[in-house]
Amino acid sequence: MTLAGLVLGTLGACATAQSPQAAPNKVAGTWRMVRAVVDPDGAAKPAYGTRPQGMLVFTTDMHYVEVLTDGNVPRFASGVRGQGTDEENRRAMSGSIGMFGRYTVDRQGDFSGNVVEGATFPNWIGNVRTTAELRLRVEGNRMFEEFRRPDGTRIAIEFERVR
Numbered sequence: 001m002t003l004a005g006l007v008l009g010t011l012g013a014c015a016t017a018q019s020p021q022a023a024p025n026k027v028a029g030t031w032r033m034v035r036a037v038v039d040p041d042g043a044a045k046p047a048y049g050t051r052p053q054g055m056l057v058f059t060t061d062m063h064y065v066e067v068l069t070d071g072n073v074p075r076f077a078s079g080v081r082g083q084g085t086d087e088e089n090r091r092a093m094s095g096s097i098g099m100f101g102r103y104t105v106d107r108q109g110d111f112s113g114n115v116v117e118g119a120t121f122p123n124w125i126g127n128v129r130t131t132a133e134l135r136l137r138v139e140g141n142r143m144f145e146e147f148r149r150p151d152g153t154r155i156a157i158e159f160e161r162v163r
């Protein structure tokens with residue numbers, strides 16, 4: 001059994017073996033990114049430019065998909081996706097991220113972890129993240145995501161519930 005399978009199996013027991021008194025899944029639904037800040041060296045800057053665009057969807061069957069983009073990244077000169085220039089590809093890659101996988105919640109319905117099954121940044125594929133690496137907090141119709149990059153840079157993203 002892989003580490004990801006072992007961790008998800010353990011975390012999944014919390015999500016699937018909820019007692020009748022267990023709280024509802026607080027993260028399930030569709031969320032739109034409204035703000036994203038990267039904080040290198042204590043200087044908060046927009047993480048996805050001045051027009052951040054993104055959606056995060058948590059399904060009730062414990063899958064998620066997240067796509068975050070910089071709305072200011074210019075279109076490619078070529079109308080063919082695979083024929084961008086090095087500079088166009090660099091801007092597109094550094095201004096966006098997409099991933100999907102499975103997630104878990106605890107008995108209180110709070111996010112407790114995820115496994116990245118696919119991503120536009122291949123180094124993340126297979127990553128198992130618990131609340132030690134990734135924190136999601138729901139307050140009413142807002143969700144707050146916080147994590148640190150491997151270099152220590154803090155990222156904070158705010159979402160609003162769409163549905």
